[in-house]
Amino acid sequence: MSSPTPTDLVALSDNTLLPLLYPYRPQAVLLVNNQRTITQADFLRDLARVAEILPDAAYAFNVCEDRYYFLLAFCALLLKNSANLLPPGRQRATLAQIAADYPGSYCLSDSEIEGDIPCINIRTLFSEADAAGTRAAQEPLVPAIPAGQLAAIAFTSGSTGKPSANRKHWGTLAGTARLLAARFTRHLTNPTLVATVPSQHMYGLEMTVMMALQGECSLQGDKPFYPADIQQVLQATPAPILLVSTPVHLRALVSSGLTMTPVAGVVSATAPLDRALAVATEQCFATRLREIYGCTEAGSMATRASTQTDAWQLLEGFTLAESEQGVIARAPHLADAALLQDQLHLHDPQSFSLLGRNADMINVAGKRASLADLSLKLLAIEGVRDGVFFLPERDAANQRPAALVVSDLPEKHILQQLALQMDAAFLPRPLRKVAQLPRNETGKLTYAALQTLWNQIHD
Amino acid sequence: MSTQTAQELELAKLLVNALDLEDIAAEDINPEAPLFDPSHADSLGLDSIDALEISLAVAKHYKVQLKADDENNKAIFFSLRSLSDYINSQRG
Numbered sequence: 001m002s003s004p005t006p007t008d009l010v011a012l013s014d015n016t017l018l019p020l021l022y023p024y025r026p027q028a029v030l031l032v033n034n035q036r037t038i039t040q041a042d043f044l045r046d047l048a049r050v051a052e053i054l055p056d057a058a059y060a061f062n063v064c065e066d067r068y069y070f071l072l073a074f075c076a077l078l079l080k081n082s083a084n085l086l087p088p089g090r091q092r093a094t095l096a097q098i099a100a101d102y103p104g105s106y107c108l109s110d111s112e113i114e115g116d117i118p119c120i121n122i123r124t125l126f127s128e129a130d131a132a133g134t135r136a137a138q139e140p141l142v143p144a145i146p147a148g149q150l151a152a153i154a155f156t157s158g159s160t161g162k163p164s165a166n167r168k169h170w171g172t173l174a175g176t177a178r179l180l181a182a183r184f185t186r187h188l189t190n191p192t193l194v195a196t197v198p199s200q201h202m203y204g205l206e207m208t209v210m211m212a213l214q215g216e217c218s219l220q221g222d223k224p225f226y227p228a229d230i231q232q233v234l235q236a237t238p239a240p241i242l243l244v245s246t247p248v249h250l251r252a253l254v255s256s257g258l259t260m261t262p263v264a265g266v267v268s269a270t271a272p273l274d275r276a277l278a279v280a281t282e283q284c285f286a287t288r289l290r291e292i293y294g295c296t297e298a299g300s301m302a303t304r305a306s307t308q309t310d311a312w313q314l315l316e317g318f319t320l321a322e323s324e325q326g327v328i329a330r331a332p333h334l335a336d337a338a339l340l341q342d343q344l345h346l347h348d349p350q351s352f353s354l355l356g357r358n359a360d361m362i363n364v365a366g367k368r369a370s371l372a373d374l375s376l377k378l379l380a381i382e383g384v385r386d387g388v389f390f391l392p393e394r395d396a397a398n399q400r401p402a403a404l405v406v407s408d409l410p411e412k413h414i415l416q417q418l419a420l421q422m423d424a425a426f427l428p429r430p431l432r433k434v435a436q437l438p439r440n441e442t443g444k445l446t447y448a449a450l451q452t453l454w455n456q457i458h459d
Numbered sequence: 460m461s462t463q464t465a466q467e468l469e470l471a472k473l474l475v476n477a478l479d480l481e482d483i484a485a486e487d488i489n490p491e492a493p494l495f496d497p498s499h500a501d502s503l504g505l506d507s508i509d510a511l512e513i514s515l516a517v518a519k520h521y522k523v524q525l526k527a528d529d530e531n532n533k534a535i536f537f538s539l540r541s542l543s544d545y546i547n548s549q550r551g
Contacts, residue, residue: 225507226514228524252511256518365508411482415504419497424506427497430482 008182009317010147010175011332017144018174020044020075022214024142030212031068032192032237033221038068044140046126051076053125059105059153061085061095061117062200067221069110069122070199071209074152077108078145078170084152086200088163088367089423098155098163147171148335154202156296156368166202166296167335174214175333176206176299179315181215183303184290188240188264194220194233195244201366203269203292206300207244217242227256240264243285247273248365254280262286268306269294270366271399272354278306293354296368297338298329302352311351320346327352359447362391364399364425374401374426381417383409386437388445389428392454403428404453406436432457463490467543474539477516478509490540510536517542523549 010018021030026041038046050072054060060077062084064070077084085105087094092115099105099117107119145151151170155163185191193211197204212219220237224230230253234241241263245253250268253260254277263285269292273281281289293312294300302312314320318331327340341358360370374389387405405414411431418427434457438449463471463486471485480503489501497504505513513536514525523546526532535545 225527226511226525227518228514229527232526248508248511252515255515258524412500416498416500419504424495424497424504425508427504427506429479 008178009332010171010178012147012169012171012175012335013332015146015148015171018147018171019142019144020078020213021142022174022178023216026139028190028216029218031071031219031221033066033068040142041139043071044142046072047075047079048140050122050126051079053128054080054082054108054120055106056080057082057104057106059083059085059102061087061098061105061107061109062152063087063090063095063107063113064110064122065198065223066110067199067208067219067223069126071212071219072126073108073110073122074199074209075213078149078151079143081149083150083167086152086154086205088155088369091421091423093421094163101165145170147174152205154205154296168299169335172299172333172335173206173210175317175331176315177210177214179317179333180206180292180300180303181211181217182316184265184267185211185215185217185242188242190218191216191240191242191264192218192220192237193242193244194224194230194237194263196224196230196249197244197246197270197366198223202296202299203246203294203366204244206294207267207269207292227253227258231258231260234261234263242267246270246366247277250281251277254284260285265290267292269300271363273306275307282307295329295338295340295342297336298331298334298340301329301331311347311353314350314352319349320344320352322346362399362401362426364401367423367425369401369422369426371401374403374422377418377421378403378405378414381407381409381414383407384414386439388437388450389426390445390447390450390454393451400429401426402454403431404434404437404450405431406434461489461491463488463539464543466547467539470543470546471539473516473520474503474513477512478505488539490543491538493537494539494542495536513542517546521546521550 021040028040030040030043031038054076060082062073064073074084087098095115107117108122110123113119149170151173152168154166195208199209211217224233243263243266265287266285266289278289289306290303291306292300293302302314304312321328325339327344329338343355344352345355346352360372362369371389378387385406389401389403392402438453439445467490471488475485492501493499494503495505496502518524
């Protein structure tokens with residue numbers, strides 16, 4: 001395991017200029033997709049042409065789904081000093097709610113987006129730029145971005161009914177990628193990342209886009225989804241490969257029974273893997289599996305070799321301190337100290353175990369939501385007199401919330417109304433109508449009372 | 460609602476079982492309604508995690524591997540009927 005060299009480490013307080021590509025190797029492959037092989041120099045030429053025609057704005061939504069378009073949009077906005085707004089979903093209501101707080105923002109997408117926000121389709125823009133510009137023959141220079149520049153605002157569902165904003169500076173994102181590269185890829189020669197996760201969530205952003213920019217990795221540009229797709233992409237990708245995935249996908253891959261190409265490593269995040277699945281994953285891919293622990297505020301913080309140990313090893317530079325509110329994480333590449341939502345047991349300055357998760361936050365296949373926020377959305381529906389989202393105690397693999405509701409409306413109608421406001425992953429399974437909720441004398445709903453009611457309904 | 464064929468009913472039962480759709484009877488799934496669009500009245504409101512589960516169940520039961528790189532993926536997964544038709548075509 002190689003440690004980052006001093007030049008790799010990023011301290012945000014210096015606000016130094018950090019190159020967009022580090023190290024810059026113009027002929028190294030940045031991304032491969034089914035149409036083309038894009039070197040770092042090709043990318044910089046594409047980038048200059050896109051950045052040139054983007055409007056000036058302090059903020060813009062980046063909702064591109066294709067990895068290369070996302071990468072282009074992400075970096076073009078960096079060059080324009082526009083912050084990337086990364087919403088938790090593409091629902092019209094979600095975008096409108098965020099846009100209200102960022103006046104003058106527009107939306108950069110690679111498909112048609114419904115809604116009232118001015119939208120630029122980067123596919124069209126890119127082909128226009130292609131037609132207008134002639135390809136410069138000489139090698140482009142690599143742009144540099146101040147470490148303290150606001151690069152992105154990642155939104156997560158908050159407990160107040162509004163998505164909460166997490167500001168990410170360029171130096172923070174670059175710092176995280178360099179630390180992850182030191183753990184996962186620096187010992188490999190020209191590794192390629194194959195990822196089953198989207199680019200716009202924090203884990204995907206850190207382990208795909210940012211690793212291509214700052215971690216000496218090539219990126220496989222497809223987002224293979226079904227086990228047969230992943231098998232095919234792995235076969236077609238030159239070794240060494242690092243597979244970037246989640247427990248949901250790893251479970252599907254292992255149980256598919258398909259034979260997988262051995263890879264140099266598997267990385268999993270978003271939710272803890274159970275030991276049995278970790279062992280099965282290592283057998284399936286004839287490799288070592290590593291997990292990442294992180295949170296929205298601090299990004300990736302620690303890793304572990306899950307088949308060997310339960311303890312998490314902090315990334316270089318991180319320190320943890322216990323306080324009355326909980327554990328606080330600090331690192332030179334972070335703008336602020338982060339108060340962690342989880343309960344940790346600190347073993348020594350470099351390692352910890354996870355004791356428990358915040359009861360309000362749920363995690364469905366890496367998508368996070370606050371139960372309080374989901375409940376507020378339910379209560380806001382006209383005709384719903386009372387209602388609550390909660391996570392019943394049942395099969396560990398089922399992390400979907402259920403809802404109990406007091407209303408005369410048909411279940412179907414309530415579900416349709418909820419679907420307009422939230423990702424389908426959080427739609428209650430099931431939604432049950434009840435005569436009343438088991439509120440105590442102060443009006444509170446305890447988890448125990450909800451679980452008791454739930455058990456009665458299911459008997 | 461158009462009626463299910465015997466093959467569609469078999470697939471509907473597989474889906475209800477694989478996805479733990481405890482509120483839904485296999486016979487009640489409208490074979491032409493979108494599976495994934497929750498704003499549609501008859502939709503099952505499924506999401507990508509369900510799609511992954513469906514691919515595993517279909518592979519096990521019908522020995523057919525679903526793929527997302529297929530241009531018609533959205534069309535294949537549109538409804539119970541389209542998925543059933545696709546599985547039939549792949550079984551030869």
